Amino acid sequence: MKLTKRHIWIGIIIIVGLLIIWVMSHYWTQFSHLIKILIVAIIIAYVLTPLCEFLEKKLPRSFAIGLIILTLGSIITAFILLFIPRMINEFTTLVERFPLIMQYIRNALGTIQNRMETMGIPKGIQDSITSYADTFQKKATDTTMKSLERMVTGVAILPSLFIELVLGFYFLKDREYFGEMLKKLITIPSRRKILPVASEINHILHRFIRGEVLIATTVGILATVGYLLVGLPYALTLGFIAGILEFIPYFGPWLGAIPALIIAYLSGSQTFIWTLIVVLLIQQLEGVLITPRILSGVVNLHPVYVILSLWAGGLFFGIAGMFLAVPSVLILRVIIKHVYLNIVAIK
Numbered sequence: 001m002k003l004t005k006r007h008i009w010i011g012i013i014i015i016v017g018l019l020i021i022w023v024m025s026h027y028w029t030q031f032s033h034l035i036k037i038l039i040v041a042i043i044i045a046y047v048l049t050p051l052c053e054f055l056e057k058k059l060p061r062s063f064a065i066g067l068i069i070l071t072l073g074s075i076i077t078a079f080i081l082l083f084i085p086r087m088i089n090e091f092t093t094l095v096e097r098f099p100l101i102m103q104y105i106r107n108a109l110g111t112i113q114n115r116m117e118t119m120g121i122p123k124g125i126q127d128s129i130t131s132y133a134d135t136f137q138k139k140a141t142d143t144t145m146k147s148l149e150r151m152v153t154g155v156a157i158l159p160s161l162f163i164e165l166v167l168g169f170y171f172l173k174d175r176e177y178f179g180e181m182l183k184k185l186i187t188i189p190s191r192r193k194i195l196p197v198a199s200e201i202n203h204i205l206h207r208f209i210r211g212e213v214l215i216a217t218t219v220g221i222l223a224t225v226g227y228l229l230v231g232l233p234y235a236l237t238l239g240f241i242a243g244i245l246e247f248i249p250y251f252g253p254w255l256g257a258i259p260a261l262i263i264a265y266l267s268g269s270q271t272f273i274w275t276l277i278v279v280l281l282i283q284q285l286e287g288v289l290i291t292p293r294i295l296s297g298v299v300n301l302h303p304v305y306v307i308l309s310l311w312a313g314g315l316f317f318g319i320a321g322m323f324l325a326v327p328s329v330l331i332l333r334v335i336i337k338h339v340y341l342n343i344v345a346i347k
Helices: 005-026 028-055 061-119 123-152 155-173 175-184 188-229 235-245 251-267 269-295 303-346
Strands: none
Touching: 005 028, 028 061, 028 155, 028 188, 061 155, 155 175, 188 235, 188 251, 188 269, 188 303, 235 251, 251 269
């Protein structure tokens, strides 16, 4: 049988594929680390693209991107070097007091269980609540310890951060080139249908991500300043947690407030009252002023869809699934809308 160019290319692809599989199986740790660096660099470039386009109206592209990357790198490095040590100290003290906090929660659940016995609630339900409390204590302890380990190794990620920022610089600088590469992966007949969908998804995700980052940063700063003013222990750590959990719609703000209220209760009634006032003020500002102004018209999902997506994301993928639930639904909504419009057009 005569070899053709097609056979040769198929053979090369098979050999390269087998080689990649062999490398991945023998050097999976290094390979996964490389993939992580690439993904983070792409995310950095994607999130910063709108800001870069704005600055490019007044500055040359390379200078604008360099200014953004330098500023971002300086902020992250300063955060790691200045705030991480204090947060580690707070976390360490918090871990030492963790058994006391969990004992308080168990006592509260014990009181609830006694009342349930008085109310005649079946023993099986009471046992389920006790079992859940034990599971919650173990998971909370494991999560706290893992968070502490990540914070301790914060300085060690600086080399990877430098590489991610450099790659992000080139992804930003040559974004049209990489965009054309992705476009070439789509067959020419399919581009007319796929590109409008991708463009709309890109527009919505940009607005959603920028809005969520701005909201989380604002709430985190307000919470930290408020906790410091009322003298709440572990203010930096609790403010950071409040900001991170703000990425979870509806439930995130309250989940972020629970640790602060528990610590405040253990610190005394006066601290608890002032902390509760701070939490309620931030919730009102976030719900009435901050979120409507920043995300107005972006999400536009009924609360039922948001709650169901959060539940499904948490059920199948844990905490990460809850963070990604809403953007996934937004993408799915755009795809379904365009599929429906194509079906109607065909009819």
